[in-house]
Amino acid sequence: MRYLTAGESHGPQLTTIIEGLPSLLPITAELINKELKRRQGGHGRGRRMQIETDTVEILSGVRHGSTLGSPVALVVTNDDWKHWTKIMGAEPLAEDVNPEEIKRQISRPRPGHADLVGGMKYGHRDLRNVLERSSARETTVRVAVGAVAKALLAELGISIVSHVTEIGGIIANPESTAGKSVAEIRAIIEEDACYCADAEASLKMVEAIDEAKKAGDSIGGVVEVIVEGLPAGIGSYVHYDRKLDAKLAAAMLSINAFKGVEFGLGFEMAHRKGSEVHDEIIWSEEDGYTRSSNRLGGLEGGMTTGMPIVVRGVMKPIPTLYKPLQSVDIETKEPFKASVERSDSCAVPAASVVAEHVIAWEIANAVMEHFHSDQLPQLKEQLAAHKQYTKEF
Numbered sequence: 001m002r003y004l005t006a007g008e009s010h011g012p013q014l015t016t017i018i019e020g021l022p023s024l025l026p027i028t029a030e031l032i033n034k035e036l037k038r039r040q041g042g043h044g045r046g047r048r049m050q051i052e053t054d055t056v057e058i059l060s061g062v063r064h065g066s067t068l069g070s071p072v073a074l075v076v077t078n079d080d081w082k083h084w085t086k087i088m089g090a091e092p093l094a095e096d097v098n099p100e101e102i103k104r105q106i107s108r109p110r111p112g113h114a115d116l117v118g119g120m121k122y123g124h125r126d127l128r129n130v131l132e133r134s135s136a137r138e139t140t141v142r143v144a145v146g147a148v149a150k151a152l153l154a155e156l157g158i159s160i161v162s163h164v165t166e167i168g169g170i171i172a173n174p175e176s177t178a179g180k181s182v183a184e185i186r187a188i189i190e191e192d193a194c195y196c197a198d199a200e201a202s203l204k205m206v207e208a209i210d211e212a213k214k215a216g217d218s219i220g221g222v223v224e225v226i227v228e229g230l231p232a233g234i235g236s237y238v239h240y241d242r243k244l245d246a247k248l249a250a251a252m253l254s255i256n257a258f259k260g261v262e263f264g265l266g267f268e269m270a271h272r273k274g275s276e277v278h279d280e281i282i283w284s285e286e287d288g289y290t291r292s293s294n295r296l297g298g299l300e301g302g303m304t305t306g307m308p309i310v311v312r313g314v315m316k317p318i319p320t321l322y323k324p325l326q327s328v329d330i331e332t333k334e335p336f337k338a339s340v341e342r343s344d345s346c347a348v349p350a351a352s353v354v355a356e357h358v359i360a361w362e363i364a365n366a367v368m369e370h371f372h373s374d375q376l377p378q379l380k381e382q383l384a385a386h387k388q389y390t391k392e393f
Helices: 029-039 079-083 115-122 128-134 136-155 182-189 199-214 244-253 266-271 348-371 376-392
Strands: 002-006 013-019 056-060 072-077 159-167 221-228 258-263 281-284 288-291 309-315 326-328 335-337
Touching: 002 136, 013 136, 029 056, 029 136, 029 348, 072 136, 115 128, 136 159, 136 348, 136 376, 159 182, 159 199, 159 348, 182 221, 221 348, 244 258, 244 309, 244 348, 258 266, 288 376, 309 348, 348 376
Parallel strands: none
Antiparallel strands: 002 013, 013 072, 056 072, 159 221, 221 309, 258 309, 281 288, 326 335
């Protein structure tokens, strides 16, 4: 499977085309909109979340609630476009129009953003041409794509959830999720302001976010994604670019402002001995091969082990600050305080939703690569046969 997104932050719409979905997969706009709403939630979001509510329109590839096997086109309209029609319009400016009055040109790159380097790469003197596309607004349609992927995984008995484990140095108690299923964790975090399973830590996170906002600053954090129901052997040890953990890491780091990723014990492994890291293999007639622990996060040699996948990503504080950092005007070369665009004081809860959906896409894609089925019923049969095979191996 593959997809492509298009659109600018203040353009008329965000668009994506998904190719390779099996036929007969139930899909509705309502299902996707539920996930888009989650992305717009979470404590710490900025004013844009009040300006518009994201909803999707399915333009092709779905008929009467089921996929056809042909490309699926999804569109999310930017409600705020009416205020940006002249500024972001595609048509050339008329000769009698003063560009300075229309384009809202930006010549002051913001530290931590793509502004300066993107301008250098594409030769843009107006840095708005960079920030409009490099904006995290693009993750809206990636969540829509991930919602479709999650629908496919659900049909196959594979479930996924994301939750916040840290914001601004406040760390959730790992016991808050220990022994809980994906469904149980989701029931907790969807009622929480920070999408955190530890209620006590969440209250402190809210306070930290509010303090950062009051100070004109921002804070980052860590999100965790858990995937249950995958059989062993999905992925590959043969080629570097087909290792599933590598694909999941790339997906996590593709999210705006994400700077680190780990699986299972992650960086903690550097402080432990091998006997405290690796998962011993056990077997029973009822379950087949399993592990006595899941320290490696459900992946060995680039392949799934059959244990839950556990992957975490670290999000840096958002670089758009209301007490802006120093920058340099690319036209005058004079120092300036970086320009301020509308922003969030903390987007970690929302980013956890994005993480869930980009991981869901990679998992679904790996499943489709493994079984090569064009129809959902056939895919279910192949997956069931594979599970039985690995159990009896």
